[in-house]
Amino acid sequence: MNLASRLSHRAGLLALFSAFLIVSGCHKKVTAPPKQVEAPPPPARPTVTLQANPTTINKGESSTLSWNSTDATQLSIDPGVGAVNAQGSTKVSPTDSTTYTITATGPGGSASATAAVSVSAPAPPPAVKEPSIDELWAREVQDAYFDTDKADIRADARQALASTAEFFKAHPSVKATIEGHCDERGSTEYNLGLGDRRAAAVKQYLVSLGVSAGQLTTVSFGKEKPFCMEHGEPCWQQNRRGHFVKGN
Amino acid sequence: MLKSARCLGQLLFIAVALLSSRPAFAQDWFRTGTGLGQAKPRVAVADLAPRSDAAKSHSSLFTQVVRDDLQFSGILDLASPSFYPPQVVSVPAELKAPAWIEQPTNANYVGFGNLTESTSEVTIQAWLFDVRNPSAPPVVGKVYRGGPTDLQVRKFAHQFADEIISKLSGGLPSIAQTQITFVRATGNGNKEIWVMDYDGANQHQITNLHSISLTPRWSPDGSRIAFTCYAPYKGVTSAQICMYSMDTGKVISFPRFSGTNITPAWSPDGTQIIFSSSMQSNPELYVCDINCNRPKRLTQSSGANMSPTWNPKTGQTIAFVSDRGGTPQLYLMNADGTGAAKIDLPEKGYVIDPAWSPNGQLLAFSWRRPNDDYDIYVMDASSRQLVELTRDQGRNERPSWAPDGRHIVFESTRTGVGTRQIWTMLADGSQPHQLTTTGHNESPNWSTH
Numbered sequence A: 001m002n003l004a005s006r007l008s009h010r011a012g013l014l015a016l017f018s019a020f021l022i023v024s025g026c027h028k029k030v031t032a033p034p035k036q037v038e039a040p041p042p043p044a045r046p047t048v049t050l051q052a053n054p055t056t057i058n059k060g061e062s063s064t065l066s067w068n069s070t071d072a073t074q075l076s077i078d079p080g081v082g083a084v085n086a087q088g089s090t091k092v093s094p095t096d097s098t099t100y101t102i103t104a105t106g107p108g109g110s111a112s113a114t115a116a117v118s119v120s121a122p123a124p125p126p127a128v129k130e131p132s133i134d135e136l137w138a139r140e141v142q143d144a145y146f147d148t149d150k151a152d153i154r155a156d157a158r159q160a161l162a163s164t165a166e167f168f169k170a171h172p173s174v175k176a177t178i179e180g181h182c183d184e185r186g187s188t189e190y191n192l193g194l195g196d197r198r199a200a201a202v203k204q205y206l207v208s209l210g211v212s213a214g215q216l217t218t219v220s221f222g223k224e225k226p227f228c229m230e231h232g233e234p235c236w237q238q239n240r241r242g243h244f245v246k247g248n
Numbered sequence B: 001m002l003k004s005a006r007c008l009g010q011l012l013f014i015a016v017a018l019l020s021s022r023p024a025f026a027q028d029w030f031r032t033g034t035g036l037g038q039a040k041p042r043v044a045v046a047d048l049a050p051r052s053d054a055a056k057s058h059s060s061l062f063t064q065v066v067r068d069d070l071q072f073s074g075i076l077d078l079a080s081p082s083f084y085p086p087q088v089v090s091v092p093a094e095l096k097a098p099a100w101i102e103q104p105t106n107a108n109y110v111g112f113g114n115l116t117e118s119t120s121e122v123t124i125q126a127w128l129f130d131v132r133n134p135s136a137p138p139v140v141g142k143v144y145r146g147g148p149t150d151l152q153v154r155k156f157a158h159q160f161a162d163e164i165i166s167k168l169s170g171g172l173p174s175i176a177q178t179q180i181t182f183v184r185a186t187g188n189g190n191k192e193i194w195v196m197d198y199d200g201a202n203q204h205q206i207t208n209l210h211s212i213s214l215t216p217r218w219s220p221d222g223s224r225i226a227f228t229c230y231a232p233y234k235g236v237t238s239a240q241i242c243m244y245s246m247d248t249g250k251v252i253s254f255p256r257f258s259g260t261n262i263t264p265a266w267s268p269d270g271t272q273i274i275f276s277s278s279m280q281s282n283p284e285l286y287v288c289d290i291n292c293n294r295p296k297r298l299t300q301s302s303g304a305n306m307s308p309t310w311n312p313k314t315g316q317t318i319a320f321v322s323d324r325g326g327t328p329q330l331y332l333m334n335a336d337g338t339g340a341a342k343i344d345l346p347e348k349g350y351v352i353d354p355a356w357s358p359n360g361q362l363l364a365f366s367w368r369r370p371n372d373d374y375d376i377y378v379m380d381a382s383s384r385q386l387v388e389l390t391r392d393q394g395r396n397e398r399p400s401w402a403p404d405g406r407h408i409v410f411e412s413t414r415t416g417v418g419t420r421q422i423w424t425m426l427a428d429g430s431q432p433h434q435l436t437t438t439g440h441n442e443s444p445n446w447s448t449h
Helices: A002-025 A133-140 A155-170 A188-208 A233-239 B002-018 B053-073 B097-101 B150-169
Strands: A047-053 A056-058 A063-070 A074-078 A082-084 A088-092 A098-106 A109-120 A176-181 A216-222 A241-246 B042-045 B109-117 B122-130 B140-146 B179-185 B191-197 B213-218 B224-229 B240-245 B250-252 B261-266 B272-277 B284-289 B305-310 B317-322 B329-334 B350-356 B362-368 B374-380 B386-388 B396-401 B407-412 B421-426 B441-446
Touching: A047 A098, A063 A074, A063 A098, A063 A109, A133 A155, A155 A188, A176 A188, A188 A216, A188 A241, A188 B213, A188 B261, A188 B272, A188 B305, A188 B350, B042 B053, B053 B109, B053 B122, B053 B150, B109 B150, B122 B150, B140 B150, B179 B213, B191 B213, B191 B224, B213 B261, B213 B441, B224 B261, B240 B261, B261 B305, B272 B305, B284 B305, B305 B350, B317 B350, B329 B350, B350 B396, B362 B396, B374 B396, B374 B407, B396 B441, B407 B441, B421 B441
Parallel strands: A047 A109, A056 A109, A176 A216, B042 B109
Antiparallel strands: A047 A063, A063 A088, A074 A082, A074 A098, A098 A109, A176 A241, B109 B122, B122 B140, B179 B191, B179 B441, B213 B224, B224 B240, B240 B250, B261 B272, B272 B284, B305 B317, B317 B329, B350 B362, B362 B374, B374 B386, B396 B407, B407 B421
């Protein structure tokens, strides 16, 4: 404002002086063509630059904005910084990726420049995904184990089958085969019969817990498909079971 | 002979110890047609004379198979070839009887003959002479002609041995041409049905179902084999009864039932099948004709019932296994399902795999006594007297009788824990003889003719 008034004052003096020259020149006989007098230059258009360093930050970190300008009387950075001097720097710490704009205004007009600061947020926690049928199966469907020569559902098997039953009731379209298995000590033929009784006992128990019989088929493999090949009770116990296989 | 008698003596001792309440048990009740008490005829088999160099290999094969068959028969004594007089006997005119009668050969009968071979045919002339009665006509005199293959020569040797055994035993059914079906594991958990000659030769696979096949049983006429199969059907795997035709070399159709369907067996006349099925609830025994329309239920129990077998002589009694009492035990019932009763043994344990002798009087089975392993036993069905045939030789299971009633084929782990192989023995437990050596072999069943 001060500068501008001074400038206009100087322009006024210049005009006065020019007028005097013209008047005194009239005293000479020779009348020269009126000399073209250079018009005063128009006020310069402002220039401005803006840089961000670094241009990429993690959330919580900061970046430095630096700027430079000419011929500007007013400078302002948006968003969030406001009026600034003709040059300078400041730290910003945006929470999201932001493009900063500096606007320089002067008698010659205005100019602007931008600088982008991108904020890379840590990967958002995955949206809580529905577990797949296979994942639920692996978690909830549990085999039932048996005592030697028995097809009775033991207490531990009741617990396992309660979880299994919840799965089948929640997924009535899923079908399964219950395989009856036995350890190696009995004969092939006896174990085929015993395995059939074990598979049937597992199915019957699940049905008593509300599972649809149509979801379950049974097959006896006797001792033909052991899970464990050692000779001894730990292994035999592994092999005395009702085992669930998806599909039928 | 001596060894066999000693072995039998031990067995009788065991039986007497088991059945001390039966002091009358003192004689050889095990006789099955040819008196074991009589001296057995002593037979020499001279090397079959090859008529050319090209005939040598098949001459040796023929001689060896005949000797093996005679040795195995158990009805005669084979004089050791190292004792034979050094003479070639290719035709009756060359037989010098006195040399064969002398010690140490000491033969009653001498077998001999010759073999001519061309690229297209083998011709065998073979005789058996009674050297103590040389003027009598030959006991056996045969000419065999066929393709010059090992298989054909083996077949002729079995036929010649059968003639000899039949003549010297007074008509005992011969078994040298019988076959044994069995199960062989083929890797990756699958099992297929195989067939071999009774001496273990000519082992070959007959099913190719790429799944688990079990418990093969010959039909009485040998034309079919019924077995338990797991071949998937429309994506469903379950235990079903399958039927193989020896005539067509194919698995032929048989109805499928719900549940677990296992252990088929044939009626003595071959018109009916009995098997275990859980089609209604528990594994129970069902009977049907060979097309198996409308199977009829025979048992009703709280346990599983399986491994049925008809008395082959009477057709009136069925032996089977049931765990209705908590553990697998042997039961007998009438063919219509009535009168089921447990066979009581002196001790508890598992009792499985019943198999009737051809004369319907003896029941072979496998018994795991408390703190012991499975062994083969034979029981007289009427007196309930008992003889143990195997002992301290691993697991011994699934006996099946030869049609001569003198031999039993069974599976045993005696060559290594977890490795089942097929063996034969005489029905008194003597002369154990291994038939399979490679892989895992089980569930033998002897053809009935």
